[in-house]
Amino acid sequence: MDSLVVSNIRQRPLRSAISVLGVALGVALVMLFTGLAHGMSDDLQKRSSNVSAEIIFTRPGSLQLTSASVNLSTKYVPLLQQIEGVESVTPVIRHFYASGAFGVDQVEGVEWDSFSKMNNIRIIKGQAPRSPDEIVIDETKAARNHPVGSTIKVFGDKVYRVAGIYAPESGARAKMSMATLQEALEAPDKCTFIYVKVKNPSEQVAVAKRIDEAFPGNKIQLTREIFATIENSIPGLTIFLRVLVVLAAIVSALVIMLAMHTTITERTREIGILKAMGASRFYIISEIEREALLISFIGLLVGFALAAGAGFGIHKATSLIFEFSPRWALTAAAIGLLGGALGAFYPAARAANLDPVNALAYE
Amino acid sequence: MATILKADNLEKIYRVGKVDVPALRGVSLAAQEGEFIGIMGPSGCGKSTMLHLLGGLLTPTKGRIVIDGEDLTAATDAKRTDIRRRKIGFVFQRFNLFPTLTAEGNLRLAERIQGNGADDPDRRREILRMLRLEDKMHHKPLELSGGEQQRVALARAVVNRPAIVLADEPTGNLDSENSEIVLNMFRELNDRFNQTIIMITHNPEAAAACQRIIQMRDGHIV
Numbered sequence: 376m377d378s379l380v381v382s383n384i385r386q387r388p389l390r391s392a393i394s395v396l397g398v399a400l401g402v403a404l405v406m407l408f409t410g411l412a413h414g415m416s417d418d419l420q421k422r423s424s425n426v427s428a429e430i431i432f433t434r435p436g437s438l439q440l441t442s443a444s445v446n447l448s449t450k451y452v453p454l455l456q457q458i459e460g461v462e463s464v465t466p467v468i469r470h471f472y473a474s475g476a477f478g479v480d481q482v483e484g485v486e487w488d489s490f491s492k493m494n495n496i497r498i499i500k501g502q503a504p505r506s507p508d509e510i511v512i513d514e515t516k517a518a519r520n521h522p523v524g525s526t527i528k529v530f531g532d533k534v535y536r537v538a539g540i541y542a543p544e545s546g547a548r549a550k551m552s553m554a555t556l557q558e559a560l561e562a563p564d565k566c567t568f569i570y571v572k573v574k575n576p577s578e579q580v581a582v583a584k585r586i587d588e589a590f591p592g593n594k595i596q597l598t599r600e601i602f603a604t605i606e607n608s609i610p611g612l613t614i615f616l617r618v619l620v621v622l623a624a625i626v627s628a629l630v631i632m633l634a635m636h637t638t639i640t641e642r643t644r645e646i647g648i649l650k651a652m653g654a655s656r657f658y659i660i661s662e663i664e665r666e667a668l669l670i671s672f673i674g675l676l677v678g679f680a681l682a683a684g685a686g687f688g689i690h691k692a693t694s695l696i697f698e699f700s701p702r703w704a705l706t707a708a709a710i711g712l713l714g715g716a717l718g719a720f721y722p723a724a725r726a727a728n729l730d731p732v733n734a735l736a737y738e
Numbered sequence: 739m740a741t742i743l744k745a746d747n748l749e750k751i752y753r754v755g756k757v758d759v760p761a762l763r764g765v766s767l768a769a770q771e772g773e774f775i776g777i778m779g780p781s782g783c784g785k786s787t788m789l790h791l792l793g794g795l796l797t798p799t800k801g802r803i804v805i806d807g808e809d810l811t812a813a814t815d816a817k818r819t820d821i822r823r824r825k826i827g828f829v830f831q832r833f834n835l836f837p838t839l840t841a842e843g844n845l846r847l848a849e850r851i852q853g854n855g856a857d858d859p860d861r862r863r864e865i866l867r868m869l870r871l872e873d874k875m876h877h878k879p880l881e882l883s884g885g886e887q888q889r890v891a892l893a894r895a896v897v898n899r900p901a902i903v904l905a906d907e908p909t910g911n912l913d914s915e916n917s918e919i920v921l922n923m924f925r926e927l928n929d930r931f932n933q934t935i936i937m938i939t940h941n942p943e944a945a946a947a948c949q950r951i952i953q954m955r956d957g958h959i960v
Contacts, residue, residue, distance in 0.1 A: 652851050654819070
């Protein structure tokens with residue numbers, strides 16, 4: 376195509392490529408971080424929502440997202456069962472340990488029969504954990520090269536055999552028997568929290584109140600309140616994402632501004648020729664803006680590809696989930712294009728106001 | 739023949755630091771439609787300044803310019819640009835082609851600047867054919883000789899049928915053979931299409947192609 380815009384971009388391939396990469400970087404950062412953040416958040420949300428219990432009973436200060444204290448006595452299990460309106464109870468130990476590329480992983484200790492029955496979880500391959508060295512995992516973890524019969528290291532070097540795979544995903548991706556985890560943590564008769572399922576969900580508030588009256592000084596929460604705000608409970612996530620978006624826009628704009636400024640300085644005489652040919656200010660500005668937008672558009676595509684590739688790679692290397700969001704894709708596209716357009720505007724306006732005689736004489 | 743250009747008492751003073759430098763000191767001239775006028779004079783006599791004023795690239799300190807019925811001096815910058823776009827074609831000593839576009843692409847650019855959806859491939863080819871460039875249409879300037887580049891520049895200047903072509907030393911960067919070719923093209927445009935041309939030149943051969951010569955010295959017409 377015999378177009379000034381396209382030919383100008385092709386004339387300086389290295390500079391054009393760097394400009395494209397600058398825009399791509401901003402776009403990729405937005406897509407990658409929001410994709411991973413939302414992937415993580417939605418995954419947590421999904422696994423949390425596969426809990427049928429309406430009430431969580433724990434010690435005060437527990438059940439923050441990273442809480443792993445094992446300080447609740449399991450003596451409460453039969454006591455809670457006796458509260459009016461309670462259908463079933465099951466204790467859970469949640470433990471975080473150093474692991475893998477991400478550095479932290481999670482395992483839960485459960486009484487499998489009561490836990491699986493309460494939360495409608497079933498073993499889809501293999502069997503429930505029966506011996507102290509057995510563990511069950513969810514499908515996502517199993518897909519990362521952990522079939523039934525394989526081994527997984529927990530607590531650093533301790534090897535556990537994958538006895539089964541369960542579905543749906545719920546809470547930690549790996550579960551072992553409560554007794555096994557209690558022994559490993561040297562916390563006999565202890566757990567992190569107790570799930571309570573009520574007979575009539577419409578009475579969960581009343582049941583929670585009864586539990587609080589029966590066992591004051593403990594923390595009683597409704598699961599619908601905890602799990603509905605997963606994203607908000609990750610401190611500053613929303614703010615972080617917004618700051619990231621703004622920074623990405625600034626990066627894109629600055630890259631384009633610098634590229635256009637350099638380009639226009641080199642092409643001062645060409646701008647003088649355009650003016651001598653009768654090109655209006657609007658024409659000159661629009662030509663430069665079109666060039667910037669074309670670079671930004673290509674940067675956008677490269678950025679999406681980079682984000683998709685990096686997201687896929689990160690997912691393969693860790694357990695993080697990259698989630699493509701059309702809303703954030705549009706935001707990233709707007710950032711790339713708007714940043715490019717705004718960044719080019721000042722150099723374009725300067726070019727349009729050049730004195731044509733001086734511009735023609737420019738060497 | 740109608741008067742296509744009239745310049746009355748043009749003055750142009752440049753402010754250089756704290757010093758006023760007069761480049762034109764009251765120059766008047768008129769060009770009839772279809773005239774081929776040459777402007778000659780020593781360096782610094784104000785030839786280029788006058789050409790730039792006639793083309794609306796500069797505004798005079800005093801005086802008036804009317805091109806094809808439109809007052810250039812009373813116009814705003816945007817209006818002057820508009821008049822230049824519609825009425826004037828420039829040919830420069832240094833050709834000033836866009837190096838990234840082909841010969842035809844340079845003409846197409848002139849059409850796009852003209853606006854109004856102008857896109858006449860037949861006219862572009864006709865002009866390039868007339869200027870003996872039909873086999874160079876898809877070549878970029880670096881692939882053309884000096885004479886060929888100047889002919890492309892001439893084609894670009896006339897593709898939108900301007901009222902006047904202003905040429906600033908069009909043969910200044912050419913050898914005698916290519917100068918002859920380019921001058922013949924100017925003559926042909928003038929003879930066949932009644933194109934009005936005002937040309938600055940130091941070249942006696944170029945001056946010989948003109949119907950009228952205007953001599954300038956020290957900012958005056960002598």
